[in-house]
Each structure stands twice: as C-alpha cells, then as structure tokens.
Amino acid sequence: MEIEITLDDEDLDCKEQVSDITEDEIESVNGFYSESYKKLMLLLKKNDAMRAFRFDKYSDAVSPVMHGYQFEISNWPVLISNDHLKEYQYFIKMLPSLYIKSLNAFGDKLNGIDFESFFALPQYYLDLYLRLNVQPDELYIRHDFVYSDKQMKLIESNVGSSLGGWQHDWLEPAFKSTLGPLEEQFGLRLIRKTVADAFFSFNTRLAKRVKPHRDEVNILFYYTDSTPEEQAMVEVVIEQMCEKIKPKDVSKVTTILFEDFNIFEFKSDGRMFYEGSEVDVMLVDDGLIPDQFSLRLYTSILSKNVIFFDGLLGSLIGNKAMSAVLHEERIASIFSPDEQEFISKYVPWTKIMTSGVVSWKGQSFKLSELLKDQKDAFVIKKTLSLQGADVFVGRSLTQSDWNDLVDEKVSTSEWVAQEFCAPDYIITTDSKGELKRFDAVWGIFDIGTQYGGACVRGQLIDGLNDKVINAAKGAVDFLVFEESE
Secondary structure, three states: OOOOOOOOHHHHOOOOOOOOOOHHHHHHHHHHOOHHHHHHHHHHHHOHHHHOOOOOOOOOOOOHHHOOOOOOEOOOOEEEOHHHHHHHHHHHHHHHHHHHHHHHHHHOOHHHOOHHHHHOOOHHHHHHHHHHOOOHHHOEEEEEEEEEOOEEEEEEEEEOOOOOOHHHHHOHHHHHHHHHHHHHHHOOEEEOOOHHHHHHHHHHHHHHHHOOOOOEEEEEEEOOOOOHHHHHHHHHHHHHHHHHHOOOOOOEEEEEEEOOHHHEEEOOOOOEEEOOEEOOEEEOOHHHOOHHHHHHHHHHHHOOOOEEOOOHHHHHOOOOHHHHHHOOHHHHHHOOHHHHHHHHHHOOOEEEOOOOEEEEOOEEEEHHHHHHHOHHHEEEEEOOOOOOOOEEEHHHOOHHHHHHHHHHHOOOOOEEEEEOOOOOEEEEEOOOOOEEEEEEEEEEEEEOOOEEEEEEEEEEOOOOOOOOOOHHHOOEEEEEEEEEO
16 A cells, blocks of 8 residues: 655645644654654644555565564654664674673672672573673674663663564565655655564574585574464575575575474584584574473584574573673773763663662662662663563552562562663654654664664553553554665
C-alpha cells in the first residue's frame, strides 16, 4: 500500500488533527533527532490522508517470515541524523573496551575487589572468561539506552545471538517504498543498516579469522517451535542473505537449523561436527544447552574451533552489574580521564545492592537509606533478566511498597540500584492514526565495534506507563532510518 506525500500548500490545508501537540513542540521534540523527522511529523499533523495510512505486514513487500509477528509495528519509522550516527559509533568504540578492562581488573584482584560477591556468579565464570582472551571486536551487542534531557544514557548491554532486531530487516522494503516520496520532497536519501546482513557477515569474518584454512563457513542456528514449512522458509531467507554477504575468500556460507544436541561429534583436536558438517559458528541461547554438551562446546571454543556469542559473554558483559563496575571507586584508577568522562556522561550511577555506604552527588549515604529517601530518583533491577522483567521504577511505586522492596533486595548482589533517567519522548501516530507522545527506548547494534543499525521501542504516554518500555509489555516497534550525507 502506498500513499502520496507532498509538501504542496493545498495538501497541508486538509483536515488537521485536533490535538494539543503544537508545531513548536514537534520542532523541539522530533527536530532533535533529525530535520527530516521533524518535517515528517509536521506533515502528519496537517495531512489526514497520511495519518490514515496503516502499515500492512501482510503486503507483498514484506517477507512471509514476518506475517505472524506478534508485536505492534509503528506505521512510520524514526529518522535520525548523521550527527547521531557519529555519536553512536563513538559510544560503540568506547564501551566494550571499558567492560573488558573492568573484567580484567577482577582477574588482577585490583584493590581486593571480589568477583563472586560482586556478580553473584561462581569464580570459574571469570577464570574461563580470562582464558578466552575476548577482544572488543569479537562481540555482538545491542546497547539499550534512553535519551534523557537529550543526552544518551545507557540502560543495559545485551549480548548474544538471540537479540531482537533482525526482524525489522524483513520489513524494510515495504517501508522504503512508502518513504520514497519523502526522500524526493526532503531532498535526501534515507538508508537503514541491515542488522542481519551485518551480523552474518561478522560471523563469517570471525570464522575465517580463527580458521583461515577453511573456504567454507557453517553456521549452526538453534531453531525450534516452528512447523517444517516455517523452518524451510527461514532457511531459504537466511541462505539468500548469506550468499549476498559472503566475502571473496569464502566459497560458501551455510546456515544449518538444528534442534537435537545428541547428534554432534567432537574430535580430539576440538573440532565439532553436526551430521558430518564441521561447525564454525554456534548460535544458541546458553540456557538451552545441556550441561554435558556445554562442557564439550567450551573445549571447542577454547581450542579456537568454534565461535560462540552466547552463554558466558551474556552472563558477564550482558550483566547489569557491569554498570556498577564502571562506577566502582576501587577500580576507578584503571580508567583514563577520557574514559572516566565517558562513564560519567553515558552510564547512569549504579551500585550493587550490597554496597553498604555509597557516594551520591559528593556525599556519603547508607545505600538503603538513600534509596528510601529519594525514591523517585532510582530504579532497582535484577542483574540477569530479560524483556523488562524484574525492573522496579521508584516513581511508579508507593513509598511503602518501595521501602519493602529495598529491604528485600538490599542483602543480595543479584540486584542493582541505578539512577533513574526519565526517557525523552517522540511524537508519532498511534494505531488509530492520531498524533501521540511515546516514551522511547533505543537499541544500537554493536557488531565487532562497528555500528550495525538501530531500533526503537515506544510506549504510549497515557498515565499508566510504568516507564518499563519493552515489546513484551506492549511497546510498539519502530524501524529506524538514517539520513545519508
């Protein structure tokens, strides 16, 4: 479905929506993200035909893979300027190296800082991590953040092959056709980083790095809860994508979808085979792997025979306690002045709940008393959790309930307290085509320290929003397009 979009005065005079959202507000709010995003929303305010447009995920331009997608998709994408892209790339270059430097400090036992008490994880997690000698350009991360008073503030870093975001790639052609008239009218080109292409290309490059002698790359993808027809469709889509992105020194990239851990074969040199095919990359959530298989898998990883993004890396670098590590006074000396400035600017103040006495804005407080006295300034999160679960925002709870929560969690390092950064909102249409305000959480993909695309989730501001913005809690998915220079 396409609609005609123009900037002619006669089109702008059609039925304007009755709304408390003014042009000045649109210019201030959406103009921060880009000039084109401001123009798009000004058009929507004045053009009832545009507001009536509904994105059709069942159209011929959308891959059948997305026809059963369960979450709501916004009718209009978010458009961001090149200046924001430059900041994202800087952010991605800096943050993973700080994570790795921090974990290495635990290995060095700097100032007696103890890994087990800080992360509530066994010591062997750290020992195994140090043996892996992980480098920033070997990581696949989605950094989630909010803009708060127009400043990026990190929420968490999610690590692993199961990160969301790929699904938007299969929607892009349909959105691109709708945006075509806008590009012409605005005099610019809108592009979108394709996350899946970048990720599978990254897989292939890493596999060639550890096994330069092989000219084929086999990527195993754990895929369940689907019909044979759905699985065959996904295999075709991924096969076409891998053929497009494979480098010149690789003759073939094969993605194998599997469900059975019992038919793998492990060689004495650490090589790993699935039904006769040598495994180069393994994509599977670590929580689904049988214990015995996990032991053999990590033997292959340590012998540099298999690339694996999940499991240990998710438990450590994807741990919300990492933000507390970056604010830990006992290791502050390992960071350069530029790194300390980065942490102060981008990473909200965070402490594990067992911290005891803490420094907050230049003063010392007992953590539990600080949290109770300044309820609205904080959020409490579990260090390992998904989809917005186990997140409690102080300003969304009564004082009594918040006090009880603090008393319950203050004795465990499986939880952290973090400064609450109120999310800035965006203005766009809701499912009924009416201009509304949405609190927004951003995700930027860090693929080997290179920007690999972005996504946005938005929650309608309706007075009931608990400020936990996640698709599993009803948030809307927004595609993100970028202004090309």
